[in-house]
Amino acid sequence: MSELDNLELYAFSRLYDRAGDPTQPARGLKAAQEWLARQPNQCSSAAPRFHLPYDVRPLANAVAHLCAPGAEPAATVGDGVDALDLRGLLHFDEHPAYTFTFLWALTRAALGQASAPPALDLAWLQSLTPTTPFAANPAKQLAQRCYARVPLLWAEEGWQSEIARDWRLRILRYAESAAIVADFSEMQHGWSMARFPNFWINALCVAKIGAVASDNEAQANMLQSILQKRRFNTIQIDAPGGDPVTRAVHLLYFGEWAALYLAALCGVEPEARVPLQLLGLIDG
Numbered sequence: 233m234s235e236l237d238n239l240e241l242y243a244f245s246r247l248y249d250r251a252g253d254p255t256q257p258a259r260g261l262k263a264a265q266e267w268l269a270r271q272p273n274q275c276s277s278a279a280p281r282f283h284l285p286y287d288v289r290p291l292a293n294a295v296a297h298l299c300a301p302g303a304e305p306a307a308t309v310g311d312g313v314d315a316l317d318l319r320g321l322l323h324f325d326e327h328p329a330y331t332f333t334f335l336w337a338l339t340r341a342a343l344g345q346a347s348a349p350p351a352l353d354l355a356w357l358q359s360l361t362p363t364t365p366f367a368a369n370p371a372k373q374l375a376q377r378c379y380a381r382v383p384l385l386w387a388e389e390g391w392q393s394e395i396a397r398d399w400r401l402r403i404l405r406y407a408e409s410a411a412i413v414a415d416f417s418e419m420q421h422g423w424s425m426a427r428f429p430n431f432w433i434n435a436l437c438v439a440k441i442g443a444v445a446s447d448n449e450a451q452a453n454m455l456q457s458i459l460q461k462r463r464f465n466t467i468q469i470d471a472p473g474g475d476p477v478t479r480a481v482h483l484l485y486f487g488e489w490a491a492l493y494l495a496a497l498c499g500v501e502p503e504a505r506v507p508l509q510l511l512g513l514i515d516g
Contacts, residue, residue: 236372237365239496247406247502250327251488252361257481258349260333267321268341282335283317287324287401291332291484294394298476299339324405328398328484336477350478356471357482360489370469371486375493377467378403378437382410387441388448389415395480396441399487406502407495416444420455438466441483 250256284292316338322331333349340347358364360371383403387396393415400411414422438459444452459466471486473479495502 236362236369236376236493236496248362248492251485251492252357253327254352254354254357256327256330257333257352260330261337261347261349263330264334264337264341268338281315282338283315283319284322285319285324288318288322288331290394290397290401291328292335294391294398294480295332295335295339297391297394298480299336299343324401328402328488329481332481332484350473350475350481352478352481353472357485360485371489372493374439374467374469374486374490375497377465378409378411378439378490378494379497381435381437381465382412384436384438385411385413385441386419386438387413387415388444389417391476391480392442392483395483395487398484399441399491402487402491403494406491406500407498408500409494409498416448416452420451434465436464438464439469440466441469442471442479 282292322334337347359369361369364372366372366376383400385396385399387393393413396413400413403409403411440456456466469483469486471479471482473482492502
């Protein structure tokens with residue numbers, strides 16, 4: 233039995249209360265619709281550009297990949313009059329599913345398309361929560377695999393890779409732990425045969441997020457075989473959903489919980505961050 237089943241898990245923490253809230257996507261959609269209603273002419277470009285905090289940009293890029301493949305990334309930062317300034321509206325400490333759905337609704341509106349909240353699998357979401365034992369909880373299992381290791385988040389280039397970048401930031405912020413993101417090409421040409429010191433095999437956990445494109449499936453299977461032969465600690469991360477947007481939202485819930493569980497294993501209170509002024513990193 234994992235120690236995660238016996239930890240207090242900071243039940244009083246706002247982050248833990250928020251992480252399991254299944255209403256976050258619907259709330260993000262409603263907030264976006266209300267914002268648009270107040271500013272009906274602010275989102276009329278087929279390729280909207282947003283002023284965003286840097287740590288929200290991976291979610292905006294994921295939206296851009298899903299809504300307008302090949303278009304200019306939604307997270308483009310600039311001073312143009314057509315850019316929507318969302319820096320006062322969206323923050324990293326919001327639930328990632330809320331932020332993702334908010335940006336998705338704005339982009340869909342710019343493309344003249346209606347949006348509805350993703351149909352979440354509530355039973356699957358429940359399986360991620362602290363009350364679900366380790367043996368049936370995939371988020372706890374991932375956190376346990378990553379504990380005292382560096383997670384290598386392997387995701388297909390595109391929206392899945394941007395979801396992995398959001399995971400990396402949450403692992404860094406909540407658990408004060410490093411993580412690495414690599415797309416399929418980087419895994420294929422670099423990580424599969426990189427010359428590691430002996431301890432790296434035990435220091436790395438490879439988490440494969442989602443599926444690869446069908447034309448890459450055979451090569452991905454070959455890559456996984458190579459990793460297994462090299463005795464890498466590997467785990468496959470899957471999420472339900474009949475369409476990419478729904479799968480993306482499920483993965484955002486997964487990453488949020490995994491980062492919080494990893495924080496618990498590391499003995500870190502995810503909201504008790506050291507003020508950067510004390511470290512001399514920013515002016516206070």
